Amino acid sequence: MDSAVDGASNYNDYYDYNNTYPLTPSAPTEVSPSHCTVMCALLATASVIIMVLGIAGNGLVIWIAGFKIKKTVNTVWYLSLAVSDFLFCAFLPLSIVYIIKGDWVFGRFMCKFTSFILFLNMFSSIFLLVIISIDRCVVVMFPVWAQNKRSIRRAWVMVLLAWVLSALLSVPAAIFRHTEIHNSKHVCYYNFTHDEEHVAVVVCRFIFGFVIPFLIIIICYVLIIRKLKNNQMARSNKPFTVMTALIAAFFICWMPYHFFNLLELNLKYASVIPTGQIIGSTLASANSFMNPILYAFMGKDFKRKCYALLSKIESTLEEEARSTLRGTSITYSGDGKLSSTV
Template identity: 30%
Template sequence: MGSNGTSNTIDSCNDTNVPFQYSLYAVTYIVVFIPGLLANSAALWVLCRFISKKNKAIIFMINLSVADLAHVLSLPLRIYYYINHEWPFQKFLCLLCFYLKYLNMYASICFLTCISLQRCFFLLKPFKARNWKRRYDIAISATIWVVVGTACLPFPILRNAGMANNAHNTCFADLGYKQMPLATSVTTITLAELAGFVVPVVIIAWCTWKTVISLQHPRVAYEGVAEKRKALRMVFMCAGVFFICFTPYHINFIFYTLVKEKVITSCSIVQSTLYFHPFSLCLASLCCCLDPILYYFTTSEFRDQLSRHGSSVIRSRLMSRESGSSMVS
């Protein structure tokens, strides 16, 4: 009888309902959608069309914008579901949107890491940087998409397997979860945390430290002060976006997976983990709005071209209005 009581307690903890998550997700995605769509569309347009010099991590920024746009474009379907609590579309579309969420997260992590590493490398090794080719960045970006795209496939596969036990009109947070063997679960957590969080954290922290040290060099007063400060600003902003958006999720990810696998059975840990999970996912989605700020404040070419084109558009509209009014008069 005692064991049955314990089992019931564990089951009730694992089945803890998080009633506020629907409102939280809906509000967050509504707030992110319009700024994320406009800012990333403008950023992608400016980066591709107006910046001819594809250095200073511009290629990685373009790919980061593409990753953000892929997630942003799926948000209307997420908003619909969390407001209406039903999924009238195809199951494939649900799994695709679910997949794009994690593809955006881990592609963003990789490209933010590449931006930090390249800016630091160009700063510390300026002569070697002159021989760096644009095709290297393109090859690295293509490799990231292939590796990350493949590595993120288990996320929708595990949830798809759990859909058999769920109603056909559920999606996202209400999808089922297929339990894995303990060894597989531990291996998955370890690889995801190392490749998707620990290694990028170490690289970004190292880049930040090396960039700060370079500013304290005795020769900094005579050469490259402005360039070093720009590099430091970019590395700091990459680190800021990374820690704000992705650190909470990866800290909670370990506990969340172990809770779903029923390895952790303490009711207080189960409840706190499940309650914090929606907040961590919402923070991860904020990167779609924070990344364009990184482009604007760390890339002078981006600011110049955006302001130049914006002013030219305003001038052309004013001239068209003046010519129209003169013709009427």
């Protein structure tokens, strides 16, 4: 068996993005309880923060893009990306329970399905970022063609294709996922019966989930920057700063994850793999709440709606506070204990 069953004591196996750690073909490797306690606490805390921020941020994007602003090609991209990230965050509680209990209590089907959903999010999120980059490049490079050919219907077709391709690439996550009882605990883990299967899955994820998307995003933004500079379309450095931030965020979030996944194919680096995969998986997960900030909330329509929403909430709270204070003052005055003057 290529992948050892790293039980509740192996904190590396709590993350559903990869959870493959082939130390030996036999028994699981034990980690000291104190080490696990610290790492489990950090993992649980990070997961809860990502879940809360991701659900709040992506939920706000879904609400605004889906119900509050006019449907455009851009809102289709933002809505689809937010749904993908929201779906990931919605399944995080299962991983959090697994981290805390050290026992997968949800059964084999959910073990497979949760892993499939998480990789579906990974690929769909990345492919949608690629689509957004290509779309921005086309709008800048060929504005007339884009104005005539870009349509909401074509945008939905592109989104559907991205989700179908993501689903196909996520199937191995469900096929090789299994559950087993170890030290009286149920473990959800990857069971690769051959080295070739493990290598093929990791390399495929690296190529289709990072190399090709990253190259396309880089090329698109280089073309956009050159076009803006040549035509002097940018009156400030803000567009270039934003594009640099987008590229840097993509690289920082996903490169460590894929790097340590490739590293685990070589057992020489077994000592650094658990910690490295925790860092990589956490950064990859953090991408789910960074996307709304980096993509959706940079748009003028989203900013306007967010400001309007915040202003409305602030006004409601202030009005509620004034009403409460006024009612309290009148009550005290009626009791003869306090003046009604505020």
